[in-house]
Amino acid sequence: MTITGTTKLAGVIGWPVEHSRSPLLHNHWCASHDIDGAYVPLPVPPGSLDVALRGLQVAGFRGVNVTIPHKEDAFRFVDRKTQSALRAGAVNTIVFEDDGTTTGDCTDGKGFLANLHAHDVGKSRHAMILGAGGAARAVAAALLDSGCRITIANRTLQRAIALRDALKGGEVVEWDAWPGQLASCDLLVNATSLGLGGSAGYDWSGSLSGAAPDLIVSDVVYAPLMTPLLQAARMRDLKIVDGLGMLIQQARAGFNAWFGILPQVDDTARALLLHSLNGN
Numbered sequence: 001m002t003i004t005g006t007t008k009l010a011g012v013i014g015w016p017v018e019h020s021r022s023p024l025l026h027n028h029w030c031a032s033h034d035i036d037g038a039y040v041p042l043p044v045p046p047g048s049l050d051v052a053l054r055g056l057q058v059a060g061f062r063g064v065n066v067t068i069p070h071k072e073d074a075f076r077f078v079d080r081k082t083q084s085a086l087r088a089g090a091v092n093t094i095v096f097e098d099d100g101t102t103t104g105d106c107t108d109g110k111g112f113l114a115n116l117h118a119h120d121v122g123k124s125r126h127a128m129i130l131g132a133g134g135a136a137r138a139v140a141a142a143l144l145d146s147g148c149r150i151t152i153a154n155r156t157l158q159r160a161i162a163l164r165d166a167l168k169g170g171e172v173v174e175w176d177a178w179p180g181q182l183a184s185c186d187l188l189v190n191a192t193s194l195g196l197g198g199s200a201g202y203d204w205s206g207s208l209s210g211a212a213p214d215l216i217v218s219d220v221v222y223a224p225l226m227t228p229l230l231q232a233a234r235m236r237d238l239k240i241v242d243g244l245g246m247l248i249q250q251a252r253a254g255f256n257a258w259f260g261i262l263p264q265v266d267d268t269a270r271a272l273l274l275h276s277l278n279g280n
């Protein structure tokens, strides 16, 4: 890659940001589409998002992705928000417009739905969503807005209630009660950080004992790819959808806005990320 004065620039702002696989993915897409572009990790500490965004805008960046812990500050920063950002209450993709304004989108929910679609999963009727953090909110909003009935369970009940109230839809069950409600669901989404890093610490197998045979089990956690939940689901012969596809799908809209091409989700991108996640 040769960077010149005409190279289109974008990046990801986070704190920390070293772990982000977004530079790998976007630079792969730039190379495979022969685009004169570059995407860089941008470590920005909490409290400094505004000054960083203004600086990048002045320096000619096309836009940025925003990750932990800046998604809510980014929501407050942008001049206009997409409907998805408004529903998610967060922004993960910012476009610096030619007129000097900024547009914020949240692509996690759409990425989640697109990943289900890519796995030939049809429209869900009733989803059980575990979690009430940022990922859960984006997934819950996308499913609800697609016409799906949703039930939310979260370790901290109050946060599940707050999420339901913010979305103005859905039902809430206590954390210990969700396995008992699974029989009526055709989709289970783990949108908690349970399973991150492969940590067990939860009886997924027992919790799935009441699942209908056609339950689709999905996890937003993608490191490891086969999370403890997905392993338990596979043992029960349930169809599974891992979180890596969501990660790739949610990146496409930003790439399109900054570099002008909507990239396809191919096996090469997936293999590249898997290779990196496996520590190679």
Ligand code: NDP
Binding pocket: 108, 111, 130, 131, 132, 133, 134, 135, 136, 154, 155, 156, 159, 191, 192, 193, 194, 196, 220, 221, 222, 243, 244, 246, 247, 248, 250
């Ligand atoms: P948040 O910190 O906002 O939320 C974490 C959630 O996990 C909360 O609901 C929390 O419950 C719950 N939780 C944490 N520990 C436990 C536990 N021991 N038992 C039960 N529940 C627990 O994180 P995010 O929503 O931003 O991210 C969640 C996961 O989603 C992360 O692993 C992240 O990497 C992944 N993610 C994946 C994406 C993808 O593209 N595949 C996109 C975005 C995120 P409580 O409220 O009680 O604390």
